Amino acid sequence: MHRTLAALLLVAVTTAYPALLSGAGDPAGERLGRLVEEFIPSHMAQRPLDAVALGWHQYDGGFPSLERSALVAEQARLARYEAEFAAIEDRRLSPAQHRDLQAILAAIRTERWKFEQQKAPWRNPMFYAGAVDVSIYLKRDWAxxxxxxxxxxxxxxxxxxxxxxxxxxxxxxxxxxxxxxxxxxxxxxxxxxxxxxxxxxxxxxxxxxxxxxxxxxxxxxxxxxxxxxxxxxxxxxxxxxxxxTGAGAFRAMLRAERIDLSPDQVLSVGLKEMKAEQARMREAARVIDPALTPAQVYERISQEHATAADLIPRARQTLEKARQFVVDHALLTPATEVRAQVEETLPPFRSTSTASMDTPGPFETRATTAYYYVTPVEPDWTPKQAEEWLRSLNDYTLEVVNIHEAYPGHYFQGARVNVTPLGVPAKVFSSYPFVEGWAHYCEQMMLEEGYGAGDPVRAAKYRVAQSSEALLRICRLCVAVKMHCHGMTVDQATQFIMENCFYEEKAARPEAMRGTFDPGYCFYTLGKLQLLKLRQDWRLQEGGAFSLKRFHDELLRHGNPQVRTLRELMLRDPKSWRRIL
Structure with missing residues (x-):
């Protein structure tokens, strides 16, 4: 069956992207084209649920074998293709081909890391517990x-x-x-x-x-x-x-995303950024009430929240406000007029998600609705648990989350990939630090540009909420390194998060638990900081021609590559490419 599906997929790839697969005449480009032609179908054959999400419905109903022999064979396939792609003479490629090559190499190295460093199939039962995911068949009506x-x-x-x-x-x-x-x-x-x-x-x-x-x-x-x-x-x-995972595996995870830093260097960056963000939060908190600590101010504003019944409707009501701000302030060119639909997070994913964005894949032509999921209060929670959850999604934080997930965060980001002419690898593969870094960057950027401004006290409440979200991401970075490289426990990580971003235990513990199996959640802050550095460098390069709209449009037209790759595409001085922070 997979052979037939792969053949159909190959027709779609070669029809949509003949220029990529022809290699534009150069031997290195031709070699890249031939390898892409082989690799994409073989990769999707092992990931049919991903293929369906991308919009390749030849794979509807498909599912891979998770037997040991099949997993070992997949490890070998990834190793073979990494060697073949790495042997391509990158300097002979066009910028677009370079981008596609780096996207594939990063994807392969990340997958190999999960197999060989994290050892997920052998050590993490979540690899199997969440494998049979049919939610996309409910969410989208392509057939x-x-x-x-x-x-x-x-x-x-x-x-x-x-x-x-x-x-x-x-x-x-x-x-x-x-x-x-x-x-x-x-x-x-x-x-x-x-x-x-x-x-x-x-x-x-x-x-x-x-x-x-x-x-x-x-x-x-x-x-x-x-x-x-x-x-x-x-x-x-x-x-x-x-x-x-250990320090060696953690560093390998960073290198797969083209981040050439040690875990301790990452931790140093995080601790420095935490001090800076806490200072910004103190400044905003003083506007609200100079007699209170930032934690007390956050506690006060967190009391302004929806009821359990009104949480999802409140998210719907406030979402358009963020989109209109982007348009009114010309912050980027919207890729679509279609709005994201707000829904409750599906039950299997509530234990590990507060909110999430599900944008249709780049090859989807029928089921084009995008879903913004917000996790509701569960009926079996105690009143205390429900109140803690609603405080974590207070009125100001909820709007910051809207920015992150939808406008101009993940939804605008995904929609831009869908409408931009790109090679198949640039549409299929995405960088964790760039995707999450962009959404997190948007939170800060929107407030810098005046979102929530007007009444000084109300504006300060948005800044405190945004700082709290930033501190959570910084805490993720710090506890990721501390848990995986320095022996921090889940209880200690929970306490660290509660103390440094003022979360209640009900919201803090899932964050700590996530860090045990997703050390890459350090990439939210690392990605944001890389984008701020790129913006600074691009501003210097462009001089008077710089505008946020130009920067954001240029940034988003390359798909979702590693930020190091974006530096190579956007900055003319090669000496600056390595200076990612």
């Missing part, structure tokens, strides 16, 4: 309902094999944060399948399709619950606290 239910049923039929592979592949002793989170994810997935997916599929009128779904879904629900029970009985009692 008739019956066809999408048939495809998601095909995916669900793989769930028993996934859980068998998990039990065979996972080491006997696992890190406690991984096990605890995987139990939550597996149980959340089972609930999602039982309630949301079943309700979605019940609208199908074809009895054969519905019967096929019920059989596949029932088995998938059962094996997810069984997996959670197995983890609780067989892995949790002997779980340990050794989740850290």
């Amino acid at each position: 008739p309902l019956a066809d999408r239910v048939r495809s998601l049923s095909a995916v669900l039929r793989h769930a028993p094999a996934v859980m068998r592979a998990a039990k065979a592949n996972l080491e006997p002793q696992l890190a406690r944060p991984f096990v605890e989170t995987a139990i939550e994810v597996a149980e959340g997935t089972a609930s999602f399948l039982e309630k949301d997916v079943a309700a979605f599929a019940s609208r199908v009128t074809d009895p054969a399709v519905l019967s096929e779904f019920k059989s596949a879904n029932g088995a998938a629900i059962a094996v997810h619950r069984q997996f959670a029970s197995w983890l609780r009985a067989e892995r949790l009692p002997q779980a340990h606290g050794r989740f850290a």
Whole structure:
């Protein structure tokens, strides 16, 4: 089956991007084109859910094998292609080809890091607990309902094999944060399948399709619950606290994103930025009430929040305000007039997400709705837990999150990729530091340009909220290094976050837990700081021709590459390329 799908995918690639795959006549470019022609289909064959999200529906219903032999073969494929792409003479390539080559190399190196350094298939049960993700079939209507239910049923039929592979592949002793989170994810997935997916599929009128779904879904629900029970009985009692990757692996993660810094250099940057951000927060807090500490001021403004019932409607009401500010102040050229739709975060993802953006893929031609997800208060939370959550999404923070996720953050970023003529690699692969760095940069940039200005006290409340978000990202950077390189525990990381960005424990602990399996969440701050440095350097280069609109439009027209790659594309002086901070 994969051979047929790969052939169809190849037709799409060669039709859409003949210039890239022809290599423009140079031997190095021709070699790149031929390798891309091989690599993209083979890569998508192992990641059909990603292919569907990109808009390549030849892969509808596809799912890879997660058996040990298949995973080992995938490691070997990645190693072989890295060697082949790395051997291309980069200096002979055009700027666009250079960008595409670097995007592919970074993607391969990041995937290899997950296999070889993080060892996720062997050490993290979350690799399996969240693998059978059919949410995209509910969210987007690129095909008739019956066809999408048939495809998601095909995916669900793989769930028993996934859980068998998990039990065979996972080491006997696992890190406690991984096990605890995987139990939550597996149980959340089972609930999602039982309630949301079943309700979605019940609208199908074809009895054969519905019967096929019920059989596949029932088995998938059962094996997810069984997996959670197995983890609780067989892995949790002997779980340990050794989740850290180590300094060497952490540095390899940085290098995969073209960041040539040591973990301790990153930590030094983070601690310095924390002091600067805390000073900015103190300045804003004094405007609100000079008699209170910044923590007390944040506590006061956090009391201004929606009710549990009104949280999602409040997000909808305030979202357009951010978009209109971007347009009125000519901060960039919007890629689309289509608005993002605000919805509740789907149940399986609530334990690890406050808010998120889901933009349609660059090759999607039918289901083009974008979704901005906000995690609601859960019905089974205590009043104290609910109040803590609503305070973390107070009125001012919620608008800062709107900026980050949608306007001009992730949604405008993703929409620009979708409409810009780019090579396939630049549309398929994205840099974690650039994607999250851009959204985080937008929070600061919007307030610098006057978002929320007017009444001085109200403007200061927005600045305190934005500083709190910045301090959270800086805390992520610091605890990522400290947990993975210096032995910090989850409890210590939780306390660090509570003390330095004034979060309640209900919101701080998931942030600390995320850091155990996602050390790359240090990239929010690292990416933002790299973009601020690039903006400074580009301003000096452009002189009187500089404007934020020109800078942002130029920045976003290259896809989502590593910031080092953007420096090579946007700055004329090669001596400046290495100075990323």
